[in-house]
Amino acid sequence: MQLFNRDLPFEVPKYSLTGDVLSYQRCGLQYRYYNRSSLPPSRPVQLWTGEFVHGMMEDMYLYWRQNPTPFPWPNTTTPWGGFSTPTNRVDYDLGVLGERVEARLRASGKTPRNRNARDAAYRRVDAAMRLLVPHLFPLITAVEEKLSSTRPMPQVNLPLGQQTRGDRYELTGVVDVISSVSLTTQQNNPLVKMINRQIPNLSGNFDVIVDYKAARRPPMTPPANTKPYWQHEAWQVQTYAWLRAQQPNANPVKAGIIIYVNELSPSQSDLSDLKREISQGQTDVQPSSGSADYYALNTWQPGQGSPTPSFTTDFLLNRAVRIIPVSSTEVNQAVTQIDTVISQIEQCALHENATGNIPNNWNADGGAGDCDACDFRRFCPSPAQRRQSGQQPQPPIAPG
Numbered sequence: 364m365q366l367f368n369r370d371l372p373f374e375v376p377k378y379s380l381t382g383d384v385l386s387y388q389r390c391g392l393q394y395r396y397y398n399r400s401s402l403p404p405s406r407p408v409q410l411w412t413g414e415f416v417h418g419m420m421e422d423m424y425l426y427w428r429q430n431p432t433p434f435p436w437p438n439t440t441t442p443w444g445g446f447s448t449p450t451n452r453v454d455y456d457l458g459v460l461g462e463r464v465e466a467r468l469r470a471s472g473k474t475p476r477n478r479n480a481r482d483a484a485y486r487r488v489d490a491a492m493r494l495l496v497p498h499l500f501p502l503i504t505a506v507e508e509k510l511s512s513t514r515p516m517p518q519v520n521l522p523l524g525q526q527t528r529g530d531r532y533e534l535t536g537v538v539d540v541i542s543s544v545s546l547t548t549q550q551n552n553p554l555v556k557m558i559n560r561q562i563p564n565l566s567g568n569f570d571v572i573v574d575y576k577a578a579r580r581p582p583m584t585p586p587a588n589t590k591p592y593w594q595h596e597a598w599q600v601q602t603y604a605w606l607r608a609q610q611p612n613a614n615p616v617k618a619g620i621i622i623y624v625n626e627l628s629p630s631q632s633d634l635s636d637l638k639r640e641i642s643q644g645q646t647d648v649q650p651s652s653g654s655a656d657y658y659a660l661n662t663w664q665p666g667q668g669s670p671t672p673s674f675t676t677d678f679l680l681n682r683a684v685r686i687i688p689v690s691s692t693e694v695n696q697a698v699t700q701i702d703t704v705i706s707q708i709e710q711c712a713l714h715e716n717a718t719g720n721i722p723n724n725w726n727a728d729g730g731a732g733d734c735d736a737c738d739f740r741r742f743c744p745s746p747a748q749r750r751q752s753g754q755q756p757q758p759p760i761a762p763g
């Protein structure tokens with residue numbers, strides 16, 4: 364006879380900072396369809412790429428800890444389709460590690476959108492392995508540290524006859540951790556120098572948390588029809604710091620580092636975006652006037668087959684690494700913002716529950732780039748293009 368676990372006598376809704384909060388901030392309706400229906404996206408390029416990069420960083424780190432093998436490591440990628448596996452590869456070949464990560468993702472229904480998306484992910488992980496990892500891995504003291512704590516359920520605008528799902532909600536996240544001991548013993552490490560430059564006078568025992576984004580560095584000021592990802596990601600880091608502080612005996616977190624992996628091997632569209640953001644004063648890291656990187660960027664022309672300019676490692680690292688000082692004021696502001704997002708998600712879910720209607724109860728508010736890659740744009744009542752042209756939202760049409 365099968366015995367079942369007894370349910371808790373109360374409900375504690377669980378929210379992941381990346382999978383729920385950031386996804387909802389990207390677009391409420393898309394979040395509803397992808398995350399709350401457990402519908403695997405048909406073209407989950409962002410999901411696959413993000414998890415592939417995280418998986419590769421973790422597997423590379425674990426291998427390097429047990430077998431300290433100098434970088435760079437070889438990269439003999441298994442061809443698309445996996446029909447012929449290259450022979451004579453060493454265990455730490457990125458192709459071998461990548462095969463394992465891809466198999467894990469495939470087992471949970473996640474595959475790359477196409478060959479180009481997969482190639483780009485391998486190219487970026489390879490760039491991370493050559494340019495970043497030799498400096499980053501010696502600093503890391505804990506990898507993929509799971510963080511979790513509960514917070515009081517914020518006030519929710521309830522539909523008639525509905526109740527909140529609990530008095531508290533659980534917030535979760537996963538980060539890598541660098542301890543202050545690593546920083547003080549490796550003052551010549553380029554990443555330590557970057558941290559010291561940005562946050563001078565760090566002292567005592569503290570931690571720095573690290574998160575990876577399979578994305579480019581967002582502009583500080585969002586262009587029209589895009590979301591303020593710069594701000595959203597800062598709130599995410601400050602909230603990781605809050606979560607870490609809830610763990611017994613944890614050191615205080617004094618800084619967060621976001622690694623924008625795409626910056627280590629930018630694509631043509633990344634470079635076009637960078638040039639536009641520089642001309643509009645929207646980015647915080649640009650090549651200094653007259654430098655080799657300045658000429659490399661400004662003489663580059665987009666076009667099929669146009670080679671990517673050769674930038675200096677310093678410039679690529681400065682674009683890829685964002686250091687965020689953590690303070691109690693910023694943490695308090697961030698968790699208040701996260702509470703607001705949770706309140707909105709709960710409200711959308713309860714209104715959907717009361718009415719049975721999905722599109723009318725979740726904001727269809729993705730940015731132009733999100734809508735272009737969205738599986739639901741054909742029946743979405745308000746894709747970005749429609750909003751930009753000032754048209755009224757369509758009445759909702761059921762999928763299928």
Ligand code: SF4
Nearest residue numbers: 390727729734737743
């Ligand atoms: S098309 Fe755009 S607005 Fe509509 S669900 Fe997708 S991301 Fe959201």
